[in-house]
Amino acid sequence: xxxxxxPILTVVGIIFVLWYAAAVWLNAPWxxxxxxxSGADMHFTALVEDTWSQEKPKLPAPHQVGAELWKTxxxxxxxxxxxxxxxxxxxxxxxxxxxxxxxxxGVLLAIGIxxxxxxDMSVMPWVIASQTIPILAIAPMIIVVLNAVGISGLLPKAMxxxxxxxxxxxxxxxxxxxxxxxxxxxxxxxxxxxxSQTFWKLRLPASMPxxxxxxxxxxxxxxxxxxxxxxxxxxxxxxxxxxxAGSYYGQTIQIWSALIMAAALAAAMVxxxxxxxxxxxxxxxxx
Amino acid sequence: xxxxQAQNLDLTFQTNDGPIHALKDVSLDIEKGDFISFIGPSxxxxxxxxxxxxDLEQPTGGSVTVNGVAPEDARKARAYGYVFQAAGLYPWxxxxxxxxxxxxxxxxxxxxxxxxxxRVLELVELAGFEKKFPWQLSxxxxxxxxxxxxxxxxxxxxxxxxxxxxLDEIVRDHLNEQLLKLWDQTGKTIAFVTHSIPEAVYLSxxxxxxxxxxxxxxxxxxxxxxKDRPLDIRDTPEFLEVAHRVRDGLRAGHLDx
Numbered sequence: 132x133x134x135x136x137x138p139i140l141t142v143v144g145i146i147f148v149l150w151y152a153a154a155v156w157l158n159a160p161w162x163x164x165x166x167x168x169s170g171a172d173m174h175f176t177a178l179v180e181d182t183w184s185q186e187k188p189k190l191p192a193p194h195q196v197g198a199e200l201w202k203t204x205x206x207x208x209x210x211x212x213x214x215x216x217x218x219x220x221x222x223x224x225x226x227x228x229x230x231x232x233x234x235x236x237g238v239l240l241a242i243g244i245x246x247x248x249x250x251d252m253s254v255m256p257w258v259i260a261s262q263t264i265p266i267l268a269i270a271p272m273i274i275v276v277l278n279a280v281g282i283s284g285l286l287p288k289a290m291x292x293x294x295x296x297x298x299x300x301x302x303x304x305x306x307x308x309x310x311x312x313x314x315x316x317x318x319x320x321x322x323x324x325x326x327s328q329t330f331w332k333l334r335l336p337a338s339m340p341x342x343x344x345x346x347x348x349x350x351x352x353x354x355x356x357x358x359x360x361x362x363x364x365x366x367x368x369x370x371x372x373x374x375x376a377g378s379y380y381g382q383t384i385q386i387w388s389a390l391i392m393a394a395a396l397a398a399a400m401v402x403x404x405x406x407x408x409x410x411x412x413x414x415x416x417x418x
Numbered sequence: 419x420x421x422x423q424a425q426n427l428d429l430t431f432q433t434n435d436g437p438i439h440a441l442k443d444v445s446l447d448i449e450k451g452d453f454i455s456f457i458g459p460s461x462x463x464x465x466x467x468x469x470x471x472x473d474l475e476q477p478t479g480g481s482v483t484v485n486g487v488a489p490e491d492a493r494k495a496r497a498y499g500y501v502f503q504a505a506g507l508y509p510w511x512x513x514x515x516x517x518x519x520x521x522x523x524x525x526x527x528x529x530x531x532x533x534x535x536x537r538v539l540e541l542v543e544l545a546g547f548e549k550k551f552p553w554q555l556s557x558x559x560x561x562x563x564x565x566x567x568x569x570x571x572x573x574x575x576x577x578x579x580x581x582x583x584x585l586d587e588i589v590r591d592h593l594n595e596q597l598l599k600l601w602d603q604t605g606k607t608i609a610f611v612t613h614s615i616p617e618a619v620y621l622s623x624x625x626x627x628x629x630x631x632x633x634x635x636x637x638x639x640x641x642x643x644x645k646d647r648p649l650d651i652r653d654t655p656e657f658l659e660v661a662h663r664v665r666d667g668l669r670a671g672h673l674d675x
Contacts, residue, residue: 314502314506315506320474321499322523332519336508339510416509416510416552417510
């Protein structure tokens with residue numbers, strides 16, 4: 132465990148150094164501009180000080196984002212419209228619902244593809260084609276169409292999450308369900324096992340390592356879907372709304388804190404799946 | 419009583435490089451209680467022949483019966499246990515769970531499952547390992563567990579496809595000895611594929627020598643060795659004589675080419 136900490140901290144350290152340096156570089160023109168107009172002399176310390184504390188910087192410094200995160204999570208009530216936790220929950224609930232729907236759809240399609248030759252030939256190309264459509268183009272249409280039939284709120288966003296997250300599950304599960312080798316399938320045949328017995332006793336348990344890997348990718352994709360789904364609704368609530376509102380008003384600090392929050396959320400969810408994976412596979416004797 | 423009967427069996431695989439004659443005009447009777455070994459170089463069709471008996475391959479000509487019926491019906495009646503070259507135990511099941519697997523599939527009651535698992539574990543000298551996972555066992559023990567699994571549903575026929583091929587000599591000797599004991603205790607009919615001459619001679623009542631391209635039987639040797647065989651029987655003149663005849667048969671098969 133301790134051996135893993137040092138490399139991570141090193142990378143984090145490098146990122147911070149680069150980030151601070153980039154903040155100076157990107158925010159310097161505005162700092163010089165201000166200095167020229169006020170006729171002040173700009174030496175290096177003053178430049179650094181200014182670029183790290185602008186109100187609407189091109190690239191906010193890490194401590195500015197940190198302060199904004201603190202302010203909008205710890206210091207605001209959860210029910211407040213300005214609380215990042217409130218917005219995170221809005222996004223997370225759509226993410227989780229979409230993730231569940233996507234996982235279910237993905238597993239069902241994978242079972243169909245593995246057991247039915249017609250589905251194998253016909254469905255897989257469409258599954259792949261579905262992922263070549265830019266989600267940004269199709270998301271507003273899903274929202275608008277579902278709104279027109281009276282479905283609004285959580286479900287349309289969850290549908291977009293589902294659209295993105297079922298794909299890795301299908302691909303992973305097809306591979307997982309096909310992972311038993313010919314000898315294991317022959318063995319089942321010598322016992323005169325039915326197709327459903329082969330599925331429950333061999334194919335499904337054998338697919339578990341693939342399943343969890345798919346879930347991790349699916350979860351990350353699902354979060355992206357939920358955020359994208361929040362953009363066309365006019366930015367009412369959710370992390371996507373914070374991103375959009377931030378870009379309307381040039382609130383770069385707000386955008387960055389929403390981004391960091393989204394990344395932390397994804398990391399937490401994927402970490403959670405990883406923990407379940409470790410426990411499950413260990414109990415199954417597969418890890 | 420004839421358990422397995424093959425008559426003029428032909429099997430040709432169609433491949434991109436043209437047809438491969440895996441079996442050509444193979445005829446053989448296996449009597450109840452026989453321990454039959456199939457020996458020959460790779461490509462001689464010994465495994466294919468075993469797979470035909472098990473209904474895992476379909477012959478393209480001739481006929482074969484197992485217990486007097488077609489291999490498919492015999493398979494559906496669970497007439498045989500099949501031991502593959504690799505143990506093929508499920509890593510997510512314990513040793514006991516692996517042996518229980520065919521019993522679950524066959525719908526045998528829980529109580530009887532427990533009783534049978536205990537019995538076959540005793541038979542392969544793995545009592546006490548029921549709760550262990552496969553990775554906790556050595557290769558030889560895993561293969562013994564896979565034999566126990568093939569025995570668990572009490573089929574009269576045991577088909578074994580180079581079950582000890584991947585094990586070292588010492589473990590192999592030990593397992594051969596155990597297998598003979600097991601055969602004696604259970605009275606099963608065993609068909610055993612190997613490419614080791616000493617193994618074939620030590621185990622069998624009948625040795626079938628095969629040769630490749632096309633896969634065919636070149637010699638069938640009835641072993642004159644007594645049923646009771648300690649490991650040092652392999653140093654007796656009788657044993658060496660049989661081994662010599664097997665070797666001659668294998669060589670003759672090669673000279674044909």
